[in-house]
Amino acid sequence: MSWNKRKRDGEKRGYHHGNLRETLVEAALDLISKKGAAGFTFAEAARWAGVSPGAPYRHFKDRDELIADVASRGFEAFAAKLEMAWNEGKPDPFTATQLIGRAYLEFARKEPAYYSAMFEAGLPPNLSLEFAQSADKTFNVLVEACEALVADLPALGKPPARMVALHIWSLSHGIASLFGRGDEARRPLPMPPEDLLEAGVLVYLEGLGIKRPA
Amino acid sequence: MSWNKRKRDGEKRGYHHGNLRETLVEAALDLISKKGAAGFTFAEAARWAGVSPGAPYRHFKDRDELIADVASRGFEAFAAKLEMAWNEGKPDPFTATQLIGRAYLEFARKEPAYYSAMFEAGLPPNLSLEFAQSADKTFNVLVEACEALVADLPALGKPPARMVALHIWSLSHGIASLFGRGDEARRPLPMPPEDLLEAGVLVYLEGLGIKRPA
DNA sequence: GCGATCATGTAAACACCGTTTACATGAGTT
């Protein structure tokens, strides 16, 4: 653990970088957030890290594998954030679900680089196990929440929690990709995306017969 | 209208192509459907059309303008398809809305190149007037449908049609982008995307108090 | 300590891409 000689913050370095993999991930986050996943370039990440164009290939098979790594970390952070918002369903599942929705959009807005790598990079899901698993972890947070949501419904005609989770996820993702990035000049909305999502989920839960607790 | 000497289907041509703009659009559709909008290349489109790499610049300022043109045409076709599905709200707005949903997903699956150019190419909406206008036209079909949907609701607490349209659009788009392309190995669904969307819209309309007609 | 090993860096090369520039062609107009 002694690679940190005097590296931090633009100090000199020797022939070896010492921490290139992590630096490349940082570079990817910075560059993707500025110019989108499509405009992100392996060579530019190398330049950002102050390293030759071939060096990144010692750590990632190709550009897609770097993005997949970023996406994996993104899903981990995303799952953690949603789980925090859910907070074991407190104060009640209905309210906690709305908090998940707001957390979803907040993540998309505050971490555009992660979100871009996760959903807009067009990565094949079979690219890496880690990638698929961290995505699953995220989805399972939602499923868990939806199981609590439908738990009190009468068994007759109770909707499957997975389906409810898919609906809420799809609605959130749709709103996030169509209107989620505030600074871009997208289609003007009559209300903030957060309120649009909250209203949609409210109507949807109403349709399921799930009422806001008194 | 006499450019068609003996051009169609691989025939010889002289120094001038004669129909390059349209051919480039065809090329874009073919190539984007095969390799995605991100992998689409101006130079490859030129090769596809049997023309030098500089020739496309006589017809489009750059690669993005070509994609914007494709996206415009896509929105026109999309609007036409949704309007056809809506069919003036017959037999009734409730049923016709479900048909719009199925048409939405069918378009995303059958015209991946259009859909990709329209939503996944990351084009700034202010790129061209035509682009923005054709997108608006599509959205207005949905708004029109939703106005008919909420028409019979009691004025007190009637939801704005634009909001309902945004909800249905976002849900459809979310499902389409997450699960819409059948041949790709995306997350396995417990049901076809069409059924997932239909179920979601059913619950949502139920929540609005809109019942299926007897 | 000390040398061998091997992960991790560089440099150079290749093909491809987007874009611009100067020039060539030929279709339509007068």
Next chain:
DNA sequence: AACTCATGTAAACGGTGTTTACATGATCGC
């Protein structure tokens, strides 16, 4: 028939992804 101008080509530029051969120096057995 001559002119004009839209539309093609060829050549050149810098940037990009990727591979290859080579350089460096951190780590570990001795």
